[in-house]
Amino acid sequence: MKPRDYxxxxxxxxxxxxxxxxxxxxxxxxxxxxxxxSLSEFIEVHGDILQGRQMPEDxxxxxxxxxxxxxxxxxxKIEMGQGVIxxxxxxxxxxxxxxxxxxxxxxxxxxxxxxxxxxxxxxxTRFFGPPLRAAxxxxxxxxxxxxxxxxxxxxxxxxxxxxxxxxKNDNSKSITYAxxxxxxxxxxxxxxxxxxKKPSEFKIIGKPVLKQDSYVKVTGKAQFAADLRLEGxxxxxxxxxxxxxxxxxxxxxxxxxxxxxxxIVNEKDLIATLHPEKxxxxxxxxxxxxxxxxxxxxxxxxxxxxxxxxxxxxGRIVEEGGDLEDGEKAANLKIDKEYYNSYVAHxxxxxxxxxxxxxxxxxxxxxxxxxxxxxxxxxxxxxxFPEDKVRIRQAFVGAGFxxxxxxxxILEAARLAKISNKPVQVGWTRRExxxxxxxxxxxxxxxxxGIDDEGRITKWDYGVYSAGERGAxxxxxxxxxxxxxxGSGWMxxxxxxxxTGAWRAPANNTNTFARECQIDIMANEAGIDxxxxxxxxxxxxxxxxxxxxxxxxxxxxxxxxPSGRGYGVACGIDAGAYVAHIAEVDVDKKIGAVxxxxxxxxxDMGLIINPQGATIQVEGCITMGLGYALTExxxxxxxxxxNRNFDTYNLPKFSWTPEIVxxxxxxxxxxxxxxxxPAIVCMGALVANAIYDATGARLYQLPMTPxxxxxxxxxx
Numbered sequence: 001m002k003p004r005d006y007x008x009x010x011x012x013x014x015x016x017x018x019x020x021x022x023x024x025x026x027x028x029x030x031x032x033x034x035x036x037x038s039l040s041e042f043i044e045v046h047g048d049i050l051q052g053r054q055m056p057e058d059x060x061x062x063x064x065x066x067x068x069x070x071x072x073x074x075x076x077k078i079e080m081g082q083g084v085i086x087x088x089x090x091x092x093x094x095x096x097x098x099x100x101x102x103x104x105x106x107x108x109x110x111x112x113x114x115x116x117x118x119x120x121x122x123x124x125t126r127f128f129g130p131p132l133r134a135a136x137x138x139x140x141x142x143x144x145x146x147x148x149x150x151x152x153x154x155x156x157x158x159x160x161x162x163x164x165x166x167x168k169n170d171n172s173k174s175i176t177y178a179x180x181x182x183x184x185x186x187x188x189x190x191x192x193x194x195x196x197k198k199p200s201e202f203k204i205i206g207k208p209v210l211k212q213d214s215y216v217k218v219t220g221k222a223q224f225a226a227d228l229r230l231e232g233x234x235x236x237x238x239x240x241x242x243x244x245x246x247x248x249x250x251x252x253x254x255x256x257x258x259x260x261x262x263x264i265v266n267e268k269d270l271i272a273t274l275h276p277e278k279x280x281x282x283x284x285x286x287x288x289x290x291x292x293x294x295x296x297x298x299x300x301x302x303x304x305x306x307x308x309x310x311x312x313x314x315g316r317i318v319e320e321g322g323d324l325e326d327g328e329k330a331a332n333l334k335i336d337k338e339y340y341n342s343y344v345a346h347x348x349x350x351x352x353x354x355x356x357x358x359x360x361x362x363x364x365x366x367x368x369x370x371x372x373x374x375x376x377x378x379x380x381x382x383x384x385f386p387e388d389k390v391r392i393r394q395a396f397v398g399a400g401f402x403x404x405x406x407x408x409x410i411l412e413a414a415r416l417a418k419i420s421n422k423p424v425q426v427g428w429t430r431r432e433x434x435x436x437x438x439x440x441x442x443x444x445x446x447x448x449x450g451i452d453d454e455g456r457i458t459k460w461d462y463g464v465y466s467a468g469e470r471g472a473x474x475x476x477x478x479x480x481x482x483x484x485x486x487g488s489g490w491m492x493x494x495x496x497x498x499x500t501g502a503w504r505a506p507a508n509n510t511n512t513f514a515r516e517c518q519i520d521i522m523a524n525e526a527g528i529d530x531x532x533x534x535x536x537x538x539x540x541x542x543x544x545x546x547x548x549x550x551x552x553x554x555x556x557x558x559x560x561x562p563s564g565r566g567y568g569v570a571c572g573i574d575a576g577a578y579v580a581h582i583a584e585v586d587v588d589k590k591i592g593a594v595x596x597x598x599x600x601x602x603x604d605m606g607l608i609i610n611p612q613g614a615t616i617q618v619e620g621c622i623t624m625g626l627g628y629a630l631t632e633x634x635x636x637x638x639x640x641x642x643n644r645n646f647d648t649y650n651l652p653k654f655s656w657t658p659e660i661v662x663x664x665x666x667x668x669x670x671x672x673x674x675x676x677x678p679a680i681v682c683m684g685a686l687v688a689n690a691i692y693d694a695t696g697a698r699l700y701q702l703p704m705t706p707x708x709x710x711x712x713x714x715x716x
Contacts, residue, residue: 023054047327063092063135064141069163069178071103073132076116076373078108078126080215080397080404081620082676083613084124086212090609091129094197094204095136098161098177105212108372118371120502122575122674125609129672137194146180157171182276199607199668206668208612213396225353225368225395226427226508227270233355233423234263235278236416237285239271240432244498244639245295255287264288265419270412274420278427297638299497304442305340308466308487311495315463315484319473327459331450332527334459339447339514341467341684341702342633344440344503345643347651350398352409352436353427356417361388363417366408370400375407379414401624402502406438431644438501441489443467445514455526457537464511466494471508471681474515475573477539498636502664504621505574505677509628509684512623513702516570518686520561520692529558530569530689542604546580546665547571550602553663554582561693565596568690570682575674581622581682587697589713592706594630594691596656601679602663606670618662618679625683626652631703 008166058535063163064072073092087102106112108119110449116128140160142636147165151173153163158165166174200205216222253264262284263274273284287440328334354367363385369375372392380387397404428436439640443466450459464472468489474481487494489507493498504508523533531551538544559565568583584598599622608614631650635642643649692698697712 054645055159058188058298062133063139065096065139065177065181067178067182069098069102069176071098072106073103074106074109074113075132076108076110076113077128078119078370078372078394079105080119080370080400082119082122082124082617083211083610086209087125087609087613088129088132089212090204090207090209091133091232094202095133096140096163096443097351098163100209101206102163108369108392110372110376110390110392115373118374118403119400120370122381122577122676122678124577126674129609133196134194137196138227140425141194143177143180147175148225150175150180202668205607206611209610211616217396222396224350224398225355225366225411226350226425226426228355228366228395230355230357230423230425230627232275233357234274234416234420235281235424236272236274236276236412236424236426237281238412238432239273239285239288239290240435241292243292244435244641245297246639247295249291249293251291252289255289256284259284259287262421263422265416267415267419270357271415272412272413274416274422274424279349290482295639297497297575300637301342301442301633301635304343304497305444307497308442308444308495310621312465312486313495316485317482317484318469320482321478322480324459324461324480324482327478328450330452330480332453332459333522334448334450335520335521335525336448337446337518337700339445339510339517339700341440341443341510341513341628343498343500343636344461344628345437345634345649346399346401346403346503346631347432347627347632347646347649348399348401348403351428351430351433352404352406353425354410354413354414355423355425356410357423358417358421362391363414364391364393364394365410365414366393367407367413368395368397369407369410369574370397370402370404371407374405375410378407378411382411383414383418385459387533401504402506403437403645405502406436408436419589430646434634434643434645434649435641436499438503440503440506440509440628441467441496443489443507445510447514447518449518449522451522451526455523455528457522458579462515464507464514466496467510468507470506471511471515471572471574475540475543475571476519476534476537478537497633497639498641504624505681506575508572508581508677508681509625512570512572512681513684513688516572516682517688517698517700520569520685520689521698524561524692526686527560530561530693531556532558534569534571542578543571543573543580546578546602546604549663549665550580550582550600553602553661554600556582561689562696563693566690566694568686568688568693570686570689572678572681574678574681575676576671577673577675577678579603579682581676581679581686583686583690585687585694587691587694587709589695589701592688592709592713594704594706594709595686596626596658596690598659598661599686600661601682602665603675603679604665604667605673605675605678607668607672608664608666608675609672611664614664614675615662617675618664619660621677621679622683623652623657625680626656626687627703629684629687629703631705633703633705656699 093103095098163177265272275281356365376390376392380390409426416424446463448461457478460478462483465486469485489500523530566585572579581601586595
């Protein structure tokens with residue numbers, strides 16, 4: 001693809017804002033074809049994921065074919081590194097029969113794009129992709145009808161290639177999409193499901209493509225929210241409490257008031273200094289004297305697990321079958337274990353940022369957010385603006401992993417812009433990023449299981465505390481089983497003392513760690529190879545397929561653990577995709593250091609839109625997963641978060657990166673599934689099982705730091 005500057009849409013008109021609503025937007029489109037797709041059928045099928053989202057009955061996807069032949073696709077989804085800026089364009093280009101480089105993605109602009117719940121859960125391809133393809137197919141059909149009239153031939157005699165409609169076996173009779181749309185605007189409602197291309201007809205879907213935003217990112221041209229500069233803009237520095245739960249007692253701004261050109265804001269819970277230069281805003285904020293009443297709390301990262309168990313809400317059974325007593329009676333071996341994981345930060349490269357400006361009674365905000373429409377609603381509610389007077393404009397997002405669903409920085413920028421009547425930029429420091437993060441929740445999992453003398457699982461009693469349900473249900477063939485969820489990982493519905501929320505495949509990392517470690521322990525106790533044990537207890541054909549695929553790729557030789565080889569196995573399901581991993585690790589028994597040498601992952605994600613993008617996502621999941629498996633955890637005391645930067649919060653380094661081998665199963669006739677998260681869910685169990693195979697030491701808490709590895713080694 002030709003490299004293009006995708007920044008034009010986000011920042012071209014920042015000097016002269018033009019208030020415009022969606023109706024006015026349609027009027028101003030001029031020449032071109034607009035295809036409006038009703039998603040009522042989609043809502044009926046997938047309403048379970050949309051409950052409480054206030055989704056309108058008719059959610060429209062706007063597709064514009066412009067007079068110059070280029071195509072705009074308007075989507076409320078955003079790009080944050082997962083590659084949908086490319087894969088969605090591939091789907092549209094495929095069904096329209098246009099060049100991929102002729103598709104321009106307009107993403108996350110609440111004024112131009114249809115409402116969307118947000119970008120999370122690896123749902124963009126699974127749920128937005130099918131209606132987008134349908135819209136493309138309908139646009140193509142409409143254009144063929146127009147071409148039929150223009151060329152005076154029956155539609156059945158026409159073919160399309162790269163946006164040119166021609167008569168079969170007669171290239172002299174042709175017309176381009178641009179010629180068909182010139183001076184015309186047609187609005188057509190899709191009432192019936194349009195025919196989509198078969199996999200055998202694909203020219204663009206299924207082909208590896210470089211991500212469309214790669215060029216601007218590697219050249220440094222990409223504009224993130226904190227890169228924006230507006231005329232007359234002020235930088236904000238906000239005075240923060242020292243700990244969560246602190247109550248404001250008094251504020252003294254007298255010293256800050258001595259500085260030139262400083263605007264001081266002291267409004268309820270918002271204390272800030274504004275200045276045209278960021279460093280001066282920060283200096284002024286440092287001069288404000290604030291007194292707080294601090295909360296009493298003895299909770300910390302050491303005693304949090306006892307607290308979560310003691311304060312667990314009533315359990316909710318999410319899956320059960322057979323009778324646990326029968327399962328225990330049939331068991332030859334009974335194994336009861338507990339597993340723990342600490343709080344984990346999102347630690348994105350880009351901290352939260354937003355820039356807000358109010359013009360003629362309308363507020364416009366450039367933001368780094370996974371949920372632009374939620375942000376629009378929250379700004380409207382907090383500032384007392386009508387929603388049609390709030391516009392969120394999506395900048396590039398330097399990763400999210402669930403952490404940029406939080407819109408606090410957007411509300412802060414909006415409030416300060418309203419108070420000051422100036423454009424204001426709020427850019428969090430790394431310390432603020434850690435303090436206000438919505439952490440992956442600390443959690444406990446208890447499992448009581450049993451196996452018979454043939455190595456078959458007879459009992460499975462599973463309870464997860466304070467993490468959540470995702471990934472808790474098992475996929476093994478177990479006749480007597482029960483899965484109970486005690487509380488979620490979401491603040492407001494949990495007992496967590498710190499703010500918690502979605503963290504790449506929320507809850508599934510915790511649940512897969514516990515489940516796959518327990519499966520490995522049972523295999524060890526039964527004296528059965530870990531791959532063989534899993535296959536013996538599986539009936540799910542998709543899981544069997546990925547497990548056999550990864551074992552075949554590595555040339556697996558069966559052996560009972562601990563074999564001394566340092567091989568680990570783990571399986572998982574997330575976002576509709578199935579994964580199976582095999583890892584090779586080395587353990588330095590003197591210092592407890594773990595080095596992951598190689599990870600092989602087989603993934604069944606149905607139809608693969610962009611194999612290159614899918615491979616990159618698997619590699620990213622595996623690399624990021626090394627962090628929560630080996631080093632990442634939040635240390636805290638009461639409401640004080642002790643991690644303030646990356647000197648105390650250890651992320652994976654380039655030197656850690658193992659050899660990664662990805663096996664993507666070719667299943668073009670299956671529905672496309674999510675690829676942004678599945679491969680990360682196995683990493684904790686995968687490394688733990690490999691450590692056991694190498695040393696005979698079993699670890700039950702994430703992360704598996706050198707100190708914990710040494711302790712486990714001493715207990716052998």
